[in-house]
Amino acid sequence: KGEPLDFETTFDVRSTVGNAKGFFNMNLKTPNFDYSTAVDISNGNIGKVIKDPKLESDINGRFEAKGSGFDLAVINTSLKYELNNTKMFDQRIDKSAGVINLRGYNIEADVSYASGKMDADVKGNINVRDFSNPVYSLKGQVKNLDVSAFTKNAGDKSSLTFAFDVNGKGMSPEGLEGSYDINLANSYY
Secondary structure (H helix, E strand, O other): OEEOOEEEEEEEEEEOOEEEEEEEEEEOOOOOOEEEEEEEEEEEOHHHHHOOHHHOOEEEEEEEEEEEOOOOOOOEEEEEEEEEEEEEOOEEEEEEEEEEEEEOOEEEEEEEEEEOOEEEEEEEEEEOOOOOOOEEEEEEEEEEEOOHHHHOOHHHOOEEEEEEEEEEEOOOHHHOEEEEEEEEOOOEO
């Protein structure tokens, strides 16, 4: 309903690549385009949608977003999500939930993640003005991390539990700068 430049739509789509039910509003009359949406997804398969077997998935959850702008320089959006019994990137996610705020090049996140391979809680900020050299301040904890689930190497079987407080920049080992405090608890590797 509405008009071409200021509209609201509701949808209930059921297909072989998943199911989605929700609404989407957009106002193109505002300078940075205002929008809001809420979507419940079941059995969503990104790999089938874009025809890439590496992205085969089974996504189940709810996503809500409200904000304005799409360009990273001006975006001002809040995203809330909850995933349950989901498979993505060859990982089983029992439950993940959080809030991610996009404010220009700054990302504020408060997320939790639980699977058979680890449990994690992370809160903090990341500035992505320079994608190759992000600046971050993150705190959190990880429990029972099994590195072999990510490396696919049985020799990496582990159960790592630690708290972290990282303030720095960079992504590659040779380019890291900052303070990286990690408190390792009862763990094995």
